[in-house]
Amino acid sequence: ETGVTQSPTHLIKTRGQQVTLRCSSQSGHNTVSWYQQALGQGPQFIFQYYREEENGRGNFPPRFSGLQFPNYSSELNVNALELDDSALYLCASSHNTPESPLHFGNGTRLTVT
Amino acid sequence: DAKTTQPPSMDCAEGRAANLPCNHSTISGNEYVYWYRQIHSQGPQYIIHGLKNNETNEMASLIITEDRKSSTLILPHATLRDTAVYYCTRGANQAGTALIFGKGTTLSVSS
Secondary structure: OOOOOOEHHHHHHHHOEEEEEEEEEEOOEEEEEEEEEEEOOEEEEEEEOOOOOEEOOOOOOOOOOEEOOOOOEEEEEEOOOOOOOOOEEEEEEEEOOOOOEEEOOEEEEEEEO | OOOOOOEEEEEOOOOOOOEEEEOOOOOOOEEEEEEEOOOOOOOOEEEEEEOOOOOEEOEEEEEEEOOOEEEEEEOOOOHHOEEEEEEEEEEOOOOOOOOOOOEEEEEEEEE
């Protein structure tokens, strides 16, 4: 069973640029969630995708957007990067059932300078 | 408020049981309690979850109070590799819902 994989592992961008982060779901999972984790904080929910549509969103501005593909992989796009966007971005996959736990990847460490 | 409350830090001697408490007094009837842990620079690792009944797996045991307002994660024989930040979360993982993470408990296991 292949777990959740994310790429790249580390990334450095300049303020104002755009970035795309990628995630491959664990085998058999059809739902993908993205979280942002600032240093010393717990993960914060960005949004969730199911059947290629966003069906839940946290308190993040529209410049955070995503896609889910037919193979359930996903992308997180962030436009007009700000210094505060520097964080660990985590992808998690699951089944779309009430008790299915999230399974996380090891994240992408984004640094905005 | 969908958050949970946990002590910021706990210590445990290697080989002893680690009991990590969590308060979720506003939990809804359809929400599960999930526990994760995060070792430095890695993604959160799923440990265990439950709705009403106590649960046990190869990693840990989860004790949920009858009123479901609190729970305790038990690591029966803590090892140095159990040193991590432990998160107690709640959610229904239905379409559009999300697990809400607090700051968690930093568990330090020492020899």
